[in-house]
Amino acid sequence: MSKKIHVTTTINGEPIEFLCEARHSLLEVLRDSLGLTGSKEGCNNGNCGACTVMLNGVPVDSCLVLGVEVEGATIETVEGIAQNGELHPIQQCFLEGAALQCGICTPGFLVAAKALLEKNPHPSEEEIRFNLAGNLCRCTGYDKIVRSVQAAASQLQETTS
């Protein structure tokens, strides 16, 4: 058995401790050790974005982060987007806009789209497409994803104004 390393971190607002081998990716830790299987593995080399999580406030591919690197870090996953039993507007808009078909890419898109709207509350279509280009979807042709992000932007604007 390979040596394991103790890591203390914060995931979706909760302090979490885990043990992992140095070679374990953050994605492996989240899915296999912590049971947070919402983050998906589509390629395991940073080319599909299905494993996107927020690491210290920026979106990363969790397959390209080692578990041991997140000592002291703050992580948010798709499981943390809905709060107090209510869906976040980006989730609600994805459902109303039929932005998912098979749904495997959806967690990554939601994390990235939420990050985009927090950085840029009024993105143009081009900005949405540019910022979500690291997330692949094979089912939708992206139309309804982009429209749902636009809808969420409008909705968030209404609630804050």
Place this chain on the structure above:
Amino acid sequence: MKNFEYAAPANVESATALLEKYGDAAKILAGGTDIIVQLREGLRAADVVIDIKNIPEIVDYQYSADVGLQLGAATPCYRIYGDEELAKAYPAVLDSTRIIGGWQIQSRASVGGNLCNASPAADSIPSLIAHQATCHIAGPHGRRSVAAQDFCTGPGRNTLEQGEMLVALTLPPSKPNSGSAYLRFIPRNEMDIAVVGAASWVQLDDSGESIQSGRIALAAVAPVPLYAEEASSWLSGQPATAATFVEAGELAKNIVSPISDMRGTAEYRQHLVGVLVKRTLKIAVERARTNQ
């Protein structure tokens, strides 16, 4: 993937000591976007992975208009293109950092890592060469520096000796009436490896009509990113016109030795050198004129 030791030294000296001790069996982890994939796919192997992101001088940058940019080797791309001052001073570098992978990659990947990975197609290296960047290297026997265009020695290989690491890059202060641009050609619009990449930097005379000096650099057309010396020197004194841009592109073609692979044929790459040099010069001149 084979397991390895993980070390996160707090200063450069500790890091270089580890590097010297383990030699080739030590690998540096900055953003991890190349090295983790390479370890996983068995392209590189490590007994110890040295995470350098706990070393303050390596993950931050300092900029002033007088001194220029000191860029910690592991500073992630998103911080660079998020800084408007840097965007004005080094637009080609900004162009590069904005297109290395998608957003998730840019949150982690660094210019220094891109340089150390030494891919012939690296998107940031032509911009560094065009901006006359200097690489600052620390090793067990002290520090040394080398010009960006001399850093790479072959595909995946660089000038670092055993025990050495890249600590920072410095870019000279932005000159008046100067501008730069980086473009790569890719079949998609994002998330792709450059078929050819080109960066151009120009300084115009006060009239804005003539090029005082220029620097052109290329990627994915040789075993290492290239400084196009002949084309660059030729630019001095030339009018900032479309004909000049085309001619510079033709001159730049002389130094390339591209391969044919899944990304394009040698003939196509050669042709693209002309197209991209022409286009980057045009943008660089426009930026110089608007003093961006």
Place this chain on the structure above:
Amino acid sequence: MATIFIPAQLKELSSGIGHVDVAADNVGEAIRQLDARFPGMKQRLCAGDELKPGLQVAIDGKMSSRGVLAKLDVAREVHFLPVIGGG
């Protein structure tokens, strides 16, 4: 009475005749009649008493999964076609 369309690749057995009318209750019986008239036909269409794997029968334009048991009581046209797998 149904019209059996002879697959183009089997016209070598029917001297070029493209279709024949038969009175048969089902596809199996139609094939037997066809074989009686053009010997070898059954061997090309069937494996044992079943349609060959990869073949299906279309009756008035509709594919049938019943093969030789497909009824021909109200049928007008019978075609033998490759099976179609979707994605």
Place this chain on the structure above:
Amino acid sequence: MKAATSDEYKILGTRPIRHDGADKVTGKAKYGADVQFANLAHGKILRSPHAHARIKSIDTSAAEKVPGVFAVITANDFPDPQDKIADLGEGPVTLSHLGSNVMARGKVLYKGHAVAAVAATSTHVAEQALNLIQVDYEILEPVLWVLDAMAEDAPLLHENVFTDSMGEASEKPSNIEKHLHFEKGDIEQGFAEADIVIEREFKTASVHQGYIEPHVATADWNEDGQLRIWTSTQGSFTVRHQTAELVGIPLSRVTVYPCEIGGGFGGKIAVYLQPVAALLSRKSGRPVKLVMQRDEVFEGTGPTPGSFVRVKLGAKNDGTLTAGKAWIAFDAGAFPGGPIGPGCMCVFSCYDLPHATVDGYNVCNNKPKTQAYRAPGSTHVAYATENVLDEIAGELDLDPLDLRLKNAVKEGSRRVDGPVYPEIGCVEVLEAVKNSEHWNAPLEGPYRGRGLALGFWFNCGLKSSATANVNTDGTVTLIEGSTDIGGSRTSLAMQLAETLGLTAEEIHPQVADTDSVGYTDVTGGSRVTFATGLAVCKAGEDIQKQMRQQAAVLWDCDANEIEISGSTFSRNGNSISFQELAAKQLQLGEPIVGRATVAPDCSTNGFGAHIADVEVDPETGKTTVLRYTAIQDAGKAIHPSYVEGQMQGGAVQGIGWALNEEYFFGDAGDMKNASFLDYRMPTCLDVPMIETIIVEVPNPDHPFGVRGVGETPIVPPPAAITIAIHNATGVYMRELPASPPRLWKALQEA
């Protein structure tokens, strides 16, 4: 059954939120890789580094000794299926071929072909053990390009495969495993009648379905001999059948639990991992999970065929087509089988040709065994036919839309493969193009062009089952067996809701395992909303029959006297709602359970047309899609968002196929671009919004007129895009993908 007009419906045509939606936006939905068990072992597969080689020996002894390794297997651990052929619903499979694809027996036939597997404490340990397996190969010459593989002296993949020509086998073994030939009319006469004849050749590269979720299976071979499998599949019953056959146990011993599935598009029908996980589980005495990495998905699972297609069309000066001739060769990949049949049957399926011949060849070569991909075979041939048709329109100076309308198939048109079309929507789709804003909008600017192309797919019927339990709170639990890839739970629930006069939310749809629902064929062939929908409608009618009887008990009358309107049951001024009656069901009689099974023997015939506007950068050969519209006959759009989504998704897959996607092989037959980075599927920055126009020509074989929509949308794009490129540049791209280097080269040579 008579189709109703759309304004009669309360639920159909609305856009309720999908029943599995909350789970899928919160990360709770359980996909194949998300299942966890105590004592779970993790497997990895050793794959061939060679495209064609004989396996001389495999030594697994060192791997077995690695601490943490539980089991190592090779093809020798599988029973020999001999010559048995199994019917898997969508077509027959020779089990020895299927088994040898799952685990190579004697020879490896493509790079990435599985040769051994390990189960261990973790994937990392399993991977280390794989490196210790010694395989001694005798390397053979590979053959990749379909026409090369057809040559007399080509390297032969199989000694026991002979060319089948409609029941007659060739004398010598051959890579050509099948030759098909179709005729209609008199081809000589047809071309003699033509004023213009154009013949062109087209090539397409192998492309992958590209689902984001890699293949995954977890198997638990219990001590009582019962095998349970959790997997991501388009068809749990076909997985049960295939796995039972390959591991040599009765299918009743296998239960398949379909997990949520992360895309399939035809590629998740054949088994790869399930039988391997099963045998590793039996050998290790633990549940075993196998997950592919992305390179394994590209190298080891089904691309669609690469192809060579020659099409010749003749027309009169007024545009009337007189004759068509097609010669088609498709890759089979490593083993026989593939969509050559539908390829032949689709090449002229949109046009009424009086005279035609079609020849098709299916050819084994050293690529992964090809698998179905959305309208299998139709995209390749439509690309050829539509481009030749466009060239005829140009030569005759005819409007390309009018030329298509003039020759479009309609009810009564006889297909080249024989049958006559029933009521179809081909003309209506073209009329919708003619009336569309996009078609009539100007497109100006240099190097810009517009392309129009038509496409067809059969859409399948096959078998489906459904059970619907009426709950005492007035809701209905719907149990069906079609794995939900794109919202089908909701499209099915809506049909039951419409039948019963309920809301979509009052139906609770569940996708059940193979022990809990009747036999159901795959989620594929655009069949679920149509065929499982048919079963659901009939289960609803069964519920109404039972509830009518209970109302008759309530009112002491004959059940025939009860009338049903919406959700209200009434007789002689008495009335009771569905909900009230449901609440009384246990008092009035037996629990109400509706059930139905269906086997609709038909194809529902889906036609679609796409309009593409592109701009070409003449200096780089790069094509940008500026605007895109997909028009399709859905019969009846149950949930319009999901119909649009299928049209948009199919269109973008087709755009990827047209412009950049391809398997790039090295000389040794090794795929050079087995990653999402280098395979280059479209990102959202590569495509515009995809506009949609849904045409509804009801399918007479479904109570609501549903035709199914999933596959047709991938057929027109490569043709529409390349025709648009021609209109932008004057160059016809007769090889796919029309990638920048290729288009640039063509522009140089023009």
